[in-house]
Amino acid sequence: MTLIRTVAPTVEPVTLAEVKAHLRLDHASEDDLLNGLIRAAREEVERATGLALIDQNWRLVLDAWPANGSVAVAIHPVRSIISVTAYGTEGEASLVDPATYQADTISRPARVHFNGPPKALRAMNGIEIDFSAGFGEAGTDVPDLLRRAIMLLAAHWYEFRTSFGPNDQPVGYPTDYERLIAGYLMRRL
Numbered sequence: 001m002t003l004i005r006t007v008a009p010t011v012e013p014v015t016l017a018e019v020k021a022h023l024r025l026d027h028a029s030e031d032d033l034l035n036g037l038i039r040a041a042r043e044e045v046e047r048a049t050g051l052a053l054i055d056q057n058w059r060l061v062l063d064a065w066p067a068n069g070s071v072a073v074a075i076h077p078v079r080s081i082i083s084v085t086a087y088g089t090e091g092e093a094s095l096v097d098p099a100t101y102q103a104d105t106i107s108r109p110a111r112v113h114f115n116g117p118p119k120a121l122r123a124m125n126g127i128e129i130d131f132s133a134g135f136g137e138a139g140t141d142v143p144d145l146l147r148r149a150i151m152l153l154a155a156h157w158y159e160f161r162t163s164f165g166p167n168d169q170p171v172g173y174p175t176d177y178e179r180l181i182a183g184y185l186m187r188r189l
Helices: 016-023 031-049 144-159 175-184
Strands: 002-007 056-062 070-073 078-087 093-095 101-104 110-114 127-133
Touching: 016 031, 016 144, 031 144, 031 175, 056 070, 070 127, 078 101, 078 110, 144 175
Parallel strands: none
Antiparallel strands: 002 056, 056 127, 070 110, 078 093, 078 127, 101 110
16 A cells, blocks of 8 residues: 655645744844744644645555455545545556445545455555645645644754754654644544
């Protein structure tokens, strides 16, 4: 199972102005650095939580039809299943009829349940599930705690951009960062 982002978010959950106000910066000389830190902080929050914060498209690639008929989609929240493509043994692509599967986009993880495998598949990467995920298309659609985690992380990385030795570690994450994202982590039993 492989996840590939096909369309990246068009905006960030927090703006440059918000991070600059948080840092109490009033100059523009490091705006490029801050924009990069905001993007990196968003990507880190998404990686740690398994969430897509701003609307984006993904492709889930599978080798075979699931034995129990259901596929779990690790990215959350799934907004919609765009298409399901199956590749036959000769590599021919065919769209799977949406009437032959159901999508549960409310659960975490989201699930796609197939009524049955429609045909034989090529040995590797025989199924592609394209879907959209995210809380919305604007930063204000993202939960406030996650926006604050991004600001805190970007500000921390801005302040601690020099090299530190092994005895000074960890300096990579502020202590409140873990607390801010804790409610959004996937828990395993």
